[in-house]
Amino acid sequence: MVEDGGVDAGTDAGVDGGADAGRDAGTGCLWEDRFDVFRSSEYHLDTSCGQWGAGDFVLTSRSPQCRTRLYYVGRTFDLERFQVELEAYAGMPSGGDGITIAFVQTPTYPRLGTICPSNCGGHLDFDGATGFAVELDTWPNPEWDPLATSHVALIQDTTTRHLAYTPLTIADGAWHRVVARFDRGRFTVWVDGYRVLDTHPATAPARHPWYVGVTAATGSAVNEHRIDNLCIRALP
Numbered sequence: 236m237v238e239d240g241g242v243d244a245g246t247d248a249g250v251d252g253g254a255d256a257g258r259d260a261g262t263g264c265l266w267e268d269r270f271d272v273f274r275s276s277e278y279h280l281d282t283s284c285g286q287w288g289a290g291d292f293v294l295t296s297r298s299p300q301c302r303t304r305l306y307y308v309g310r311t312f313d314l315e316r317f318q319v320e321l322e323a324y325a326g327m328p329s330g331g332d333g334i335t336i337a338f339v340q341t342p343t344y345p346r347l348g349t350i351c352p353s354n355c356g357g358h359l360d361f362d363g364a365t366g367f368a369v370e371l372d373t374w375p376n377p378e379w380d381p382l383a384t385s386h387v388a389l390i391q392d393t394t395t396r397h398l399a400y401t402p403l404t405i406a407d408g409a410w411h412r413v414v415a416r417f418d419r420g421r422f423t424v425w426v427d428g429y430r431v432l433d434t435h436p437a438t439a440p441a442r443h444p445w446y447v448g449v450t451a452a453t454g455s456a457v458n459e460h461r462i463d464n465l466c467i468r469a470l471p
């Protein structure tokens with residue numbers, strides 16, 4: 236991992252980022268939500284156990300076999316150079332399955348129970364979508380996932396199609412600041428100021444009217460998953 240949080244942050248042209256990446260980007264959020272209130276009419280919310288948590292959004296409670304998708308529907312985003320920032324929490328008790336930051340053609344894709352028979356948490360309520368996601372996978376599923384460890388990844392259409400990845404878990408019961416930047420095919424992710432991915436995948440989110448949101452799920456392994464301080468901004 237490369238730490239970008241030090242005095243050099245912001246001076247490395249094109250890759251300045253980390254904990255201050257959002258502020259360094261120099262433009263306001265195209266969309267932001269601090270979840271001080273929950274503006275339900277602005278979202279497509281489909282959940283079996285999630286709820287607004289008075290200050291953040293609880294995507295999954297500490298319940299097994301839980302799924303949530305929360306997509307902003309106030310507008311779509313037609314972007315090729317943009318940055319997504321949020322704070323993410325997974326833990327208590329530490330388990331599965333993870334969170335995605337998703338960019339999809341429609342938020343009304345099939346629910347988990349219709350695309351896998353049971354114990355579907357590993358699919359994070361993203362599978363079935365057409366689009367991309369930043370995957371924060373906190374639970375290995377070696378029986379079907381080609382990656383044998385927890386990971387941070389860029390995925391396309393399914394949790395088994397990783398365009399880029401690094402072994403890492405955020406499921407330690409602490410809040411983590413995640414910044415994901417898409418810049419003309421270059422994909423960079425910082426977690427708590429550490430650059431954990433920096434790559435040019437063969438395929439990356441292209442200019443398209445995406446619905447943007449977050450998803451999470453639990454299976455037999457359970458985490459409470461929460462998100463806060465969400466911001467999407469165009470790069471200057």
Ligand SMILES: [Ca+2]
Pocket residue numbers: 332333357372373374375376380
């Ligand atoms: Ca997994």
